[in-house]
Amino acid sequence: MTEQETTAAREEFIGLCRAHIRRPGLDELLDYLDRRTDFFIAPSSTRFHLNERGGLCRHSINVFHTLTAFYEAAVGPAIQAGTSPFTEEVPAESLAVVALFHDVCKANCYHPVERWRKDEAGRWESYASYEVKDAFPFGHGEKSCLILNWFIRLSPDELLAIRWHMGLFEMSEPTSSGRASYRSAMGMSPLVSLLQAADMVASNCLEHIVTV
Numbered sequence: 001m002t003e004q005e006t007t008a009a010r011e012e013f014i015g016l017c018r019a020h021i022r023r024p025g026l027d028e029l030l031d032y033l034d035r036r037t038d039f040f041i042a043p044s045s046t047r048f049h050l051n052e053r054g055g056l057c058r059h060s061i062n063v064f065h066t067l068t069a070f071y072e073a074a075v076g077p078a079i080q081a082g083t084s085p086f087t088e089e090v091p092a093e094s095l096a097v098v099a100l101f102h103d104v105c106k107a108n109c110y111h112p113v114e115r116w117r118k119d120e121a122g123r124w125e126s127y128a129s130y131e132v133k134d135a136f137p138f139g140h141g142e143k144s145c146l147i148l149n150w151f152i153r154l155s156p157d158e159l160l161a162i163r164w165h166m167g168l169f170e171m172s173e174p175t176s177s178g179r180a181s182y183r184s185a186m187g188m189s190p191l192v193s194l195l196q197a198a199d200m201v202a203s204n205c206l207e208h209i210v211t212v
Helices: 003-020 026-036 055-081 092-101 141-149 156-163 176-188 190-206
Strands: 110-118 124-132
Touching: 003 026, 003 055, 003 092, 055 092, 055 190, 092 141, 092 156, 092 190, 141 156, 156 176, 156 190, 176 190
Parallel strands: none
Antiparallel strands: 110 124
């Protein structure tokens, strides 16, 4: 992403937060992300989706728009019609919180690195990439929940959604107890499945991979 695109994404992200979230501590959270992390310029991954400068912020925005579209088009109407297993509608603020902040755990984790490969002629050439260096390896969804709770109070549904947003992809050893907890969480709140689905669609259907 260009410098202009990165700046525009930052402004859009902050605008969405202020438009949809009215929670005490939001200003402090945004200041933390802006001043003490690389959230607004970090990539979203090392090689899977939006693996470029500013990718993490843009991905968070994409998840927000995808999740709200899913809710407004399908889940919300089903709850209202009584055809959903869930009976309570999801507050718009909760949709925004889980979508925009589910990946704050990635801030300060991706670091630029120079790698080497052979070109078509068999000569070595360098190229810019990223590597993961996590100074506090506390899990993925768990770490996002922890960071957010330093600044804003999360509801139980929001905690479950962010904790489990990677689904079984995060479980290197999916035990029966882990699967049971995951399934139980999905049955407790529509936010859990909504965030997983929005994250997967944004990552795999809306976002490109940068090849160098």
